Amino acid sequence: MPLVRISLSNTYQQETIDLISSSIHKALMENFRIPKDDYFHIIESLDYNHLKYPKEYLGIKHSSKIVYIQIFAAKGRNTEQKQFLYKAITDKIKSRTDIPQNEVIILLTEIEGKENWSFGNGAIQTIKHI
Secondary structure, three states: OOEEEEEEEOOOOHHHHHHHHHHHHHHHHHHOOOOOOOOEEEEEEEOHHHOOOOOEEOOEEOOOOOEEEEEEEEOOOOHHHHHHHHHHHHHHHHHHOOOOHHHEEEEEEEEOOHHHOOOOOOOOOOOOOO
């Protein structure tokens, strides 16, 4: 189960927000092989003053269109799989919205051990996929 937190400006329309979310989910299904119903997203639309970023970092320019994506996922993917995921997310967002790839910031946090997840009922469930 990846848990995805999307933080962006409250100037985005709901349709764009939904496209961002579904783009991330599709990329996770394709690249991390998660099931379709493994769709847990937290979306935070924030006031402009609550989004901090440099105008340029590592040679990449940023603006008020910036979108932060934090993904919590089970440990077990290699660097190549992660690279493919990041590229798929940015490509899908760019193709479906007016958000350029340079505005998409992704942080992947890997969780080790299936005992660190509970999907409800106060229990540790068995997960068949990574």
